[in-house]
Amino acid sequence: MPTKITLIAMQVCGVLFISNSAFGQATPQDASVNQEPELEVLTVEGRALSLYQGNGAVFATRTNSDIDKIPQTVQIITQELIEDQAAYEISDLFRSMSGVSYLNYGIVKMRGFEQESQVFYDGIKGDPFRTFTIPQLFNIEQVQTLKGPSGAAYGAGEAGGAINYVTKKPTFEQENTAELRLGNKGFLSGSIESSGPINEDSSQRYRVGIYSSTEDSYRNNVEEDNLILDLGYAWDFSDDSTLTVQYTHFDQLGERLRGVPIDENGNFLTDISWNSNEPDDEQDFQSDIFQVNLEHSFNDWLSSHSTVRYYQTDEVIKFHQARALVDTDDDGVYDEVTRRYQDQRRIYKGIDLASYLVADLGEHTVVAGADYHFASEDEVFYYANGVNTGVSNLSLTNPSYDSDISAYNATLNRDRLTELDQVGVYIQDQWQATNKLNVLAGARLDYFSEDYVDNEDNADNTSYNDLGYSVRIGATYDLNEQIKPYTSFSTGLTPQSASDQEDSLDDELFDPEEAQQFEVGIRSYLLDNTLNLNAAIYHIDRKNTITADEDGNTSAIGKVRSQGFELDALMDITPRWVASINYTYTDVEADDISEDSTVYRVLANNPYHQIGVWTRYEFPAISSSIAFGAEYVGERTDRTTSYDAPFTIQPYTIYDLSWQTALQDWKLQLNIKNLFDKEFALAGFNEVSGAIVGERRRIYLQVSYDF
Numbered sequence: 089m090p091t092k093i094t095l096i097a098m099q100v101c102g103v104l105f106i107s108n109s110a111f112g113q114a115t116p117q118d119a120s121v122n123q124e125p126e127l128e129v130l131t132v133e134g135r136a137l138s139l140y141q142g143n144g145a146v147f148a149t150r151t152n153s154d155i156d157k158i159p160q161t162v163q164i165i166t167q168e169l170i171e172d173q174a175a176y177e178i179s180d181l182f183r184s185m186s187g188v189s190y191l192n193y194g195i196v197k198m199r200g201f202e203q204e205s206q207v208f209y210d211g212i213k214g215d216p217f218r219t220f221t222i223p224q225l226f227n228i229e230q231v232q233t234l235k236g237p238s239g240a241a242y243g244a245g246e247a248g249g250a251i252n253y254v255t256k257k258p259t260f261e262q263e264n265t266a267e268l269r270l271g272n273k274g275f276l277s278g279s280i281e282s283s284g285p286i287n288e289d290s291s292q293r294y295r296v297g298i299y300s301s302t303e304d305s306y307r308n309n310v311e312e313d314n315l316i317l318d319l320g321y322a323w324d325f326s327d328d329s330t331l332t333v334q335y336t337h338f339d340q341l342g343e344r345l346r347g348v349p350i351d352e353n354g355n356f357l358t359d360i361s362w363n364s365n366e367p368d369d370e371q372d373f374q375s376d377i378f379q380v381n382l383e384h385s386f387n388d389w390l391s392s393h394s395t396v397r398y399y400q401t402d403e404v405i406k407f408h409q410a411r412a413l414v415d416t417d418d419d420g421v422y423d424e425v426t427r428r429y430q431d432q433r434r435i436y437k438g439i440d441l442a443s444y445l446v447a448d449l450g451e452h453t454v455v456a457g458a459d460y461h462f463a464s465e466d467e468v469f470y471y472a473n474g475v476n477t478g479v480s481n482l483s484l485t486n487p488s489y490d491s492d493i494s495a496y497n498a499t500l501n502r503d504r505l506t507e508l509d510q511v512g513v514y515i516q517d518q519w520q521a522t523n524k525l526n527v528l529a530g531a532r533l534d535y536f537s538e539d540y541v542d543n544e545d546n547a548d549n550t551s552y553n554d555l556g557y558s559v560r561i562g563a564t565y566d567l568n569e570q571i572k573p574y575t576s577f578s579t580g581l582t583p584q585s586a587s588d589q590e591d592s593l594d595d596e597l598f599d600p601e602e603a604q605q606f607e608v609g610i611r612s613y614l615l616d617n618t619l620n621l622n623a624a625i626y627h628i629d630r631k632n633t634i635t636a637d638e639d640g641n642t643s644a645i646g647k648v649r650s651q652g653f654e655l656d657a658l659m660d661i662t663p664r665w666v667a668s669i670n671y672t673y674t675d676v677e678a679d680d681i682s683e684d685s686t687v688y689r690v691l692a693n694n695p696y697h698q699i700g701v702w703t704r705y706e707f708p709a710i711s712s713s714i715a716f717g718a719e720y721v722g723e724r725t726d727r728t729t730s731y732d733a734p735f736t737i738q739p740y741t742i743y744d745l746s747w748q749t750a751l752q753d754w755k756l757q758l759n760i761k762n763l764f765d766k767e768f769a770l771a772g773f774n775e776v777s778g779a780i781v782g783e784r785r786r787i788y789l790q791v792s793y794d795f
Contacts, residue, residue: 159562
């Protein structure tokens with residue numbers, strides 16, 4: 089029965105997509121799409137708003153809604169801010185995203201909850217970077233965050249929010265840019281991008297982008313090479329239909345990095361250049377992504393949007409992981425670690441079909457659609473643990489990297505295949521109830537199933553399926569031109585994995601995690617639109633969270649509560665001096681937790697206080713600007729298994745500096761990150777794997793030429 093439901097839903101999505109294409113060829117339309125589409129924008133005078141605040145937020149509602157009409161916190165990181173901060177990967181932008189704190193690799197906490205699977209590209213699931221690789225930004229135009237549960241719009245996902253990457257598309261005007269970047273620690277990169285029309289009427293357009301980089305690190309035995317190829321083609325094959333085809337290839341060779349061991353007060357037990365990896369350890373990541381999008385206007389009030397996205401990722405990881413601290417001379421000071429060698433290969437595949445209609449019915453804008461998500465993970469994992477298998481201990485103070493990996497006695501740890509199917513149907517209405525009041529309501533029904541195949545022991549094979557629904561209702565109100573309050577209630581759900589279901593203590597199936605959020609906020613445009621403030625308070629409850637005991641058996645721990653306050657400010661201090669400032673307060677608690685419960689994944693790495701600052705001053709006479717950034721992250725706890733005695737991760741403050749100069753078609757940019765070369769911990773993992781170390785001072789010089 090579940091298989092039939094899945095096949096039927098796939099057919100529905102396929103019919104929607106094909107019918108849109110057919111209508112696109114046959115339906116007359118007065119409005120031409122041979123011109124770049126116009127966006128509904130908020131007219132403002134402030135430069136900070138025009139530089140660092142995106143107009144409209146399609147991701148939040150699937151309609152081109154003004155942010156002021158969205159009753160939920162939405163934040164947009166613009167291309168200008170990405171370029172100003174010389175952000176090459178998403179972790180470079182976390183300081184500018186309120187409510188977001190670093191966890192590890194490309195994973196963050198959003199409003200107190202771990203955010204991993206709720207990642208979108210152009211509003212479609214299908215994250216090629218998965219768990220251990222950090223998303224790159226070369227082909228990204230904007231980064232959008234929707235705070236809190238988004239189940240009514242996008243189905244199963246995390247409670248804290250969702251991240252959407254808007255990819256670069258072929259442009260109507262010719263744009264050609266070449267860039268060269270140099271930096272310390274052997275950083276060298278180059279890129280070239282070309283985009284523009286193919287024919288005279290610009291009905292066909294292209295994009296080609298190539299990026300390559302190499303760099304070393306302040307950590308031992310670490311270097312990284314990146315290659316990105318990004319291609320796009322857009323075709324207005326009728327006056328009312330546009331087809332966009334994209335292909336992106338990522339190739340990264342680097343290392344899977346753990347942290348540096350710490351004591352209970354968060355002090356590093358050795359120099360932060362220390363690394364448990366050997367010189368030949370590697371993480372080889374390759375991914376290919378294909379995406380096809382069709383947009384069609386049936387008439388002046390009805391349009392459709394359909395997308396197919398496919399990706400395949402091959403990830404090979406070979407690395408040494410610290411397993412236990414050792415005091416070899418019994419002087420009370422740890423001086424070595426035992427290690428485990430891991431040889432893993434993961435092949436990820438995913439396909440997404442999404443299609444929806446938007447009907448503009450005067451006071452009502454209705455969205456109705458369906459989508460299908462398939463994701464598989466095929467993993468083979470060998471390991472050699474400890475000196476008995478040939479893996480030597482490693483000194484904390486005088487590490488010697490000379491292990492003979494070929495002599496290790498590695499054994500198979502797991503060989504498994506996991507396949508997830510998710511089907512969703514949804515409907516949403518944006519109702520302009522009065523000239524000042526706008527109401528948003530939406531509901532979604534999701535069916536999901538997961539098959540877990542253990543190739544070592546077929547007795548562990550299991551399957552799991554369930555149904556769930558999500559809702560969102562909220563309202564915005566234009567009190568006047570300056571003050572615009574909003575409020576909303578939203579829910580979401582996350583299916584438990586089939587493998588967790590298999591480990592249930594009482595063999596009873598766990599219900600999906602369920603989350604609900606109450607949010608109240610206010611957007612304001614003060615001092616002649618030179619000061620934009622967005623303030624929000626929220627309360628999120630998530631229940632049915634499960635955790636594992638020391639024997640690997642899982643059980644529900646009850647309810648987790650997160651509440652907090654976020655403030656985002658964009659301001660023109662003077663006509664030449666702009667600033668972006670955000671502050672976050674987050675408080676997370678969990679109920680019904682025993683002292684031996686491994687609830688660390690829920691409570692760890694949540695700072696109470698965070699502050700992010702970016703400010704820029706322009707010198708028009710010399711076509712230059714200088715920018716300054718600061719980030720403060722408060723005290724946190726690490727992933728200890730003891731709820732009563734967590735290890736401390738110390739607070740930190742770091743500063744950045746940037747200089748830009750433009751001369752005709754040339755731009756010269758200097759960025760210094762971690763200006764004062766501070767040693768700090770981004771996040772904690774556990775006592776042995778330690779704290780994940782933040783970047784030391786990095787200097788980048790960039791020269792770009794538009795031609």
